[in-house]
Each structure stands twice: as C-alpha cells, then as structure tokens.
Amino acid sequence: MPRLDPCYTRTPEMRAFVTRAVTVGDVYGNDFTTPEQQPTPVIADRPDEPASFRALLETDGRVEPRDEMPEGYRKTLVRQIAQHAHSEIIGMQPEGNWISRAPSLRRKAILMAKVQDEAGHGLYLYAAAETLGVDRADLLDQLHSGRQKYSSIFNYPTLTWADVGAIGWLVDGAAIVNQVPLCRCSYGPYARAMVRVCKEESFHQRQGFEILHTLSHGSEAQKAMAQDAVNRTWWPSLMMFGPPDDDSPNSAQSMAWGIKRFSNDDLRQRFIDMTVPQAEALGLTLPDDAIRWNEERGHYDFTPVDFTELFEVIRGNGPCNEQRLSHRVKAHEDGAWVREAAAAYADKQAARHAQEGAA
Amino acid sequence: MSTPTAYVLALADDALISSQRLGWWISRAPQLEEDVAMANIGLDQLGQARALLSLAGAATGRSEDDLAYLRNERDFRNVCLVEREQADFGVAMARMLVFSTWQHELYSALSGSSDAMLAAISAKAVKETAYHVDHATHWVLRLGDGTDESHARMQAAVDAEWPWRAELFETEFLDDSLVADGVAVDPSGLQGPVEQRLEAVLHQATLNVPDTTSAYSKGRLGRHTEAMGYLLAEMQHLHRSHPGVNW
Amino acid sequence: MSQEPLWEVFIRSRRGMSHVHAGSLHAADAEMALRNARDVYTRRQEGVSIWVVPASAIEASSPDEKDAFFDPAGDKVYRHPTFYDVPEGVQHL
Numbered sequence: 001m002p003r004l005d006p007c008y009t010r011t012p013e014m015r016a017f018v019t020r021a022v023t024v025g026d027v028y029g030n031d032f033t034t035p036e037q038q039p040t041p042v043i044a045d046r047p048d049e050p051a052s053f054r055a056l057l058e059t060d061g062r063v064e065p066r067d068e069m070p071e072g073y074r075k076t077l078v079r080q081i082a083q084h085a086h087s088e089i090i091g092m093q094p095e096g097n098w099i100s101r102a103p104s105l106r107r108k109a110i111l112m113a114k115v116q117d118e119a120g121h122g123l124y125l126y127a128a129a130e131t132l133g134v135d136r137a138d139l140l141d142q143l144h145s146g147r148q149k150y151s152s153i154f155n156y157p158t159l160t161w162a163d164v165g166a167i168g169w170l171v172d173g174a175a176i177v178n179q180v181p182l183c184r185c186s187y188g189p190y191a192r193a194m195v196r197v198c199k200e201e202s203f204h205q206r207q208g209f210e211i212l213h214t215l216s217h218g219s220e221a222q223k224a225m226a227q228d229a230v231n232r233t234w235w236p237s238l239m240m241f242g243p244p245d246d247d248s249p250n251s252a253q254s255m256a257w258g259i260k261r262f263s264n265d266d267l268r269q270r271f272i273d274m275t276v277p278q279a280e281a282l283g284l285t286l287p288d289d290a291i292r293w294n295e296e297r298g299h300y301d302f303t304p305v306d307f308t309e310l311f312e313v314i315r316g317n318g319p320c321n322e323q324r325l326s327h328r329v330k331a332h333e334d335g336a337w338v339r340e341a342a343a344a345y346a347d348k349q350a351a352r353h354a355q356e357g358a359a
Numbered sequence: 360m361s362t363p364t365a366y367v368l369a370l371a372d373d374a375l376i377s378s379q380r381l382g383w384w385i386s387r388a389p390q391l392e393e394d395v396a397m398a399n400i401g402l403d404q405l406g407q408a409r410a411l412l413s414l415a416g417a418a419t420g421r422s423e424d425d426l427a428y429l430r431n432e433r434d435f436r437n438v439c440l441v442e443r444e445q446a447d448f449g450v451a452m453a454r455m456l457v458f459s460t461w462q463h464e465l466y467s468a469l470s471g472s473s474d475a476m477l478a479a480i481s482a483k484a485v486k487e488t489a490y491h492v493d494h495a496t497h498w499v500l501r502l503g504d505g506t507d508e509s510h511a512r513m514q515a516a517v518d519a520e521w522p523w524r525a526e527l528f529e530t531e532f533l534d535d536s537l538v539a540d541g542v543a544v545d546p547s548g549l550q551g552p553v554e555q556r557l558e559a560v561l562h563q564a565t566l567n568v569p570d571t572t573s574a575y576s577k578g579r580l581g582r583h584t585e586a587m588g589y590l591l592a593e594m595q596h597l598h599r600s601h602p603g604v605n606w
Numbered sequence: 607m608s609q610e611p612l613w614e615v616f617i618r619s620r621r622g623m624s625h626v627h628a629g630s631l632h633a634a635d636a637e638m639a640l641r642n643a644r645d646v647y648t649r650r651q652e653g654v655s656i657w658v659v660p661a662s663a664i665e666a667s668s669p670d671e672k673d674a675f676f677d678p679a680g681d682k683v684y685r686h687p688t689f690y691d692v693p694e695g696v697q698h699l
Binding site: 089092093096099100101102103104105106107108109112113115116119120122123126161211214218219221222327328330331334335336337338339340341342343344345348 | 375379382383385386387388389390391392393394395398399401402405406408409412423424427428448449498500501502504505506508509512593594596597598601604605606
Binding site: 392396501 | 631634638646649
C-alpha cells in the first residue's frame with residue numbers, strides 16, 4: 001500500500017510531485033462556487049503586473065505580504081485561503097458529531113485531538129489570510145452570511161462511526177493530494193501555514209484508514225458499517241477535486257498566475273490511483289464497477305463523476321448545509337458576550353496600568 | 360494495604376465525565392482559540408481518566424473501556440458537579456475553576472501517595488491541572504470584571520455551580536484505612552485550601568462568594584442527577600451495541 | 607463587528623535556539639495571547655518559550671526600500687572568511 005507522508009515525503013515519486021508543484025492550487029480541488037457564480041477570468045491583465053512580482057514568480061521565489069502584487073492575485077488568494085479556513089472549521093462538525101459517542105477511550109482521544117487540529121488549522125489559515133489585509137472577523141462574517149463558501153464535502157452527514165474512518169481515509173486523503181502542492185505555493189504565508197498543516201495532518205489519514213481496517217476485519221456488522229460509509233463517501237470525495245477543468249473557468253486564471261499547477265482532473269486521477277490499492281488492502285470495495293487498471297494509460301479507469309450533485313450541494317441543497325452553518329453561527333453569536341467581556345476587561349486593565357503609571 | 364480500586368475509580372470517573380462534557384464545546388467555543396484550549400483541557404482529563412481506569416481495572420482484569428462503557432449509572436462514582444449540562448460558557452468556566460482547583464490540590468497531595476502508580480499518575484496531573492486552573496481563572500476574571508452583562512452571567516454561573524462543590528470534600532464513600540495507609544488523601548482536608556483559592560479568584564473578579572449551602576449531591580455513592588443517564592446513554596451506546604468487538 | 611487585536615507569536619523550539627516567528631492569533635490582551643499561543647502553537651511540544659507581540663507594534667522594512675537597505679551589504683565581501691587567502695597547510699584558522 002502506498003503510504004502518504006505529506007510535506008515530508010519519502011518516496012521519490014511523491015517528492016517529484018511536490019517539486020513539480022509551484023503555486024497555489026484550489027483548496028480541496030475546487031473553489032466552492034458554481035460555474036454561474038464564478039467571475040469571468042481576466043487572463044489579459046499581465047501588463048498591470050509589477051515587474052518585481054513577475055520576477056519572483058519566474059524564479060520560483062515567494063511573494064511576501066508587503067510585496068507588490070496584482071489586485072487579482074491578492075483577491076484570489078484571500079478568497080481561496082478564507083474558503084480553506086472556513087472548510088477547516090466547518091469540518092470540525094461532522095467528526096465532532098462522534099466525539100461523545102466514540103466507541104473506545106483511545107478513539108475518543110484521537111478524535112478529540114483531530115478535531116482540535118482542525119480548529120488549529122483554521123486558525124493558521126485565517127492568520128495567513130490576514131497578512132493580505134483582511135480581518136478574520138470580516139471573513140467569518142462572510143462565512144456566516146453565506147457570501148463565502150466552504151468545501152461541500154462537509155455538507156454530508158456522519159451517520160455511523162465508520163463515517164469517521166471514511167472521512168479520515170478518503171476526505172483527508174483527497175485533501176492531502178490537494179494540499180501537498182500548496183506547501184510550495186507562491187504566497188509565502190500560505191505556503192508556511194500549509195507546511196504546518198500537512199505536518200500535523202499526517203496522522204489524520206492514517207487514523208481513518210486504521211478505523212476502517214479494524215472495522216473491515218471485525219464483525220459482519222462492523223464490516224457492513226465500513227462498506228456503507230465508503231459507498232456514501234466515495235463520490236463526494238471525488239467531487240472535492242472540483243469539476244473537470246473545461247468547466248472550471250478560474251483554473252485558467254490561476255494557471256496564468258502560476259497559482260495552480262495541477263488540473264482538477266489530474267489530481268482526481270492521482271487520488272484514485274493511490275486509493276484503489278488501499279481499498280483492496282482494507283478488503284472493501286469502491287462503489288464503481290468501472291474501476292480497473294488501464295495498462296496503456298498507466299492509470300485506473302473509472303466512471304466519470306456526475307457533478308450535478310456537487311453543484312446542488314454548493315447551491316445549498318445538500319443534506320446538512322443549513323445545519324452546519326447554523327451551528328457555526330450559533331456558536332459565534334452565543335460567544336459574543338464572552339468576546340465583549342474580554343475586550344472590556346483588556347480596556348479596564350490598560351486604564352488601570354495607565355493610572356498606576358501616572359501616579 | 361487495601362486495594363484502592365473504589366477510590367481510584369471515583370477520581371477516574373470525575374475526569375472522564377468532565378472530559379465528556381468538555382468535548383461538547385469543540386466547535387462551539389466563543390472563539391477559535393478557545394476551541395483549541397478546551398480540547399486541550401478535555402484531552403488532559405481524558406488522559407487522566409484512562410490512566411486511572413487502567414489502574415483501577417488492573418486488579419480485576421478489566422480494561423479502561425470495560426470500566427468506561429460497561430458499568431451502569433449507579434456504578435459510576437464521579438461527583439455530580441461534573442455530570443450536569445454546561446451549555447453556557449460562564450458555567451463551563453465556573454465549573455472548570457472549581458473542579459480544576461480541587462483536582463490540583465488533590466493531585467499535589469496524591470503525588471506523595473504510598474501507592475506508587477497513583478503517585479506517578481498524580482505527579483503528571485499536577486502540571487496539567489495547574490494549567491487548567493490558570494485558564495479558568497483568566498476567564499473568570501474577564502467575565503466577572505468585563506461588561507455588566509458578563510458580570511451578571513458569571514455571577515449566576517458561580518451561584519449555580521457553588522453548591523455542587525461541597526461533594527468534592529465528602530468522606531462518606533472513602534475507606535478510612537486508605538487515608539491511614541497514606542494511599543488516599545482525606546477529601547475534607549482539601550476544603551480549606553481549595554475554597555481559599557476559589558474565594559481569592561472570585562474576589563479579584565468582583566464576584567460574590569455565594570452563601571448558599573450545599574446541593575444534594577451523592578454521585579460518590581452512585582446516586583446521580585438525571586443528566587447522568589443521558590450522558591452515559593450517549594457515551595456508551597455504540598460500544599454496547601456491538602458486544603465484544605474491537606474498535 | 608468588534609475584532610480582538612492581532613498578536614504575532616514567536617517560539618523558542620528548544621534551549622539554545624532563538625525564538626522564531628510561528629504565526630499569529632487574536633486575543634483581547636497579552637495574558638490571553640500568551641495562553642492562546644501555548645494552546646495553538648505548541649500542541650506537539652514545539653516550544654520551551656513563547657513571546658507574543660502586538661502586530662501593531664512591529665515596524666517592518668518596506669519592500670520599496672529593499673535596495674537601499676540591503677544592497678549596500680552586497681559588496682562587503684571582506685566581511686566573509688572566504689574572502690581571505692590562507693596558505694596551504696595552515697590549520698585552525
């Protein structure tokens with residue numbers, strides 16, 4: 001079974017994958033907008049690009065916060081990093097749903113640590129976005145009001161314990177395929193945040209795989225639970241890479257800026273190629289009869305993904321859109337008095353110190 | 360020397376049930392930084408619970424999971440303080456202050472237990488609980504001495520939690536010989552130091568120390584509040600639905 | 607919407623090393639910032655010491671001044687040991 005060790009890749013194949021990747025790719029493979037919501041790409045704004053910016057990109061240098069950069073580049077990054085951050089914190093919910101019911105204390109501890117990591121990752125990413133001149137509070141407002149999206153994968157429910165395994169194995173697995181290239185993205189703060197995220201996430205996928213492996217080698221009921229979770233999670237996890245590149249207008253712009261190096265389809269194929277042997281090791285089947293090795297292509301063939309569902313979920317018609325957002329908004333609103341108190345206390349303390357200083 | 364099983368189990372259950380309640384907060388905290396902090400504290404408590412449960416079960420060959428998932432409500436020995444609902448951040452912090460301050464005093468004393476395992480587990484927990492006290496203290500100060508609204512809410516939270524602290528100092532459940540043998544710490548001896556620390560924090564936070572008497576709280580004897588049944592139903596359901604399997 | 611101040615976090619990973627920038631976070635005051643930094647940035651034993659600094663207190667050199675700030679050091683090759691010739695066979699120099 002090929003093992004993923006993100007960012008600190010030990011296999012030459014994965015190292016090459018990282019090295020080839022240069023700049024920002026879409027988070028979780030798509031930017032969570034439907035085609036009609038996406039802005040028309042403006043490929044032809046190169047004349048506006050500062051020479052220093054171009055020079056950095058051409059030499060594979062890193063763009064840092066105070067460097068000159070085209071407004072479009074900045075906006076694209078803000079949107080992408082914010083959506084990535086939103087995905088991390090909304091992503092706490094489906095797995096958090098099982099913390100109270102984890103079937104062993106060991107699993108409970110692992111799951112708490114994992115969901116906690118997701119909060120931490122959201123935090124790193126908001127911090128990276130803030131270097132671009134936006135406030136976390138504003139980004140959260142945009143999430144809460146629905147103006148900014150998060151990954152659609154989190155709009156599916158976690159119905160059984162096996163879903164926690166399937167999320168770790170498939171959803172985190174797909175996220176890793178997308179995130180490893182981001183460790184070398186052209187925007188320094190984002191790349192650094194991703195290095196930290198990838199380093200910490202190396203346990204996430206393995207714990208998911210381990211959960212499913214234990215279930216699939218357990219009782220009949222456990223195995224059925226595992227298979228059911230994989231059946232439900234497989235197609236949504238493939239959709240995480242976004243629509244085919246022909247239908248993804250932002251891809252062209254991102255490529256032009258070197259913001260994206262791999263196409264959605266390439267990443268999807270790569271994920272499938274890694275996952276099929278892992279499924280065999282688990283003794284579980286993937287819900288696609290068309291999956292078979294194609295010697296000529298050197299890849300697994302598979303049934304094309306039907307993206308009708310993805311766009312429906314993005315439009316807000318997924319099983320949990322309403323629930324995820326209202327959970328998040330409620331936590332934020334319920335905490336307002338606490339944040340206000342902290343601010344008031346800080347002001348009082350500052351005034352007291354000033355008074356002491358004057359006395 | 361008598362086996363300290365029942366005593367260790369009581370301390371384990373305190374930590375386990377408190378951790379179960381804290382886990383609820385992950386994704387619901389007032390700010391992202393606090394989600395991370397509350398998870399840290401919950402994980403520390405869960406770690407304490409696992410070590411203590413393993414110690415308690417060693418004598419009878421029961422695993423940490425056997426004890427956590429297969430005992431019924433009446434067999435749990437945690438204080439009622441930790442099992443009650445806590446969907447308000449002020450309540451969560453008031454309870455954390457009370458519980459962690461008590462735990463810190465307790466584990467400090469137990470670091471010198473004549474039971475080597477219990478002493479080792481306690482020595483580790485002293486550092487953890489010192490941080491929990493610090494965390495709760497900082498929030499109680501901010502909420503107590505923050506806005507008018509936060510002051511009122513924090514006072515209400517303290518008023519609600521305070522009566523339940525008394526059970527922490529009960530000795531009824533404890534085999535006297537354990538204290539005599541230096542295995543256990545006499546809970547009643549902790550009341551002075553713990554309440555002194557709590558009152559100092561409340562005072563600094565401009566909050567009143569409630570003059571309420573103690574609540575009817577008999578968790579140490581296995582007589583819990585109604586909240587406990589629901590907590591256990593949720594916690595144990597999956598494990599019990601598939602007897603004897605691995606997870 | 608009110609926003610708590612931004613703090614930059616610097617972590618000493620182990621004794622003998624300098625504090626290095628780790629990231630940033632929000633907190634109402636320095637005490638909470640320090641504690642948040644501990645929880646957020648040292649969950650895996652990444653540090654033995656933490657500094658938090660209000661982001662607003664940091665004065666940074668500007669990329670516009672890059673040439674004036676840093677280029678003049680470029681021709682001072684005599685600051686580097688490799689500038690000097692050492693006769694063959696001479697050691698500990």
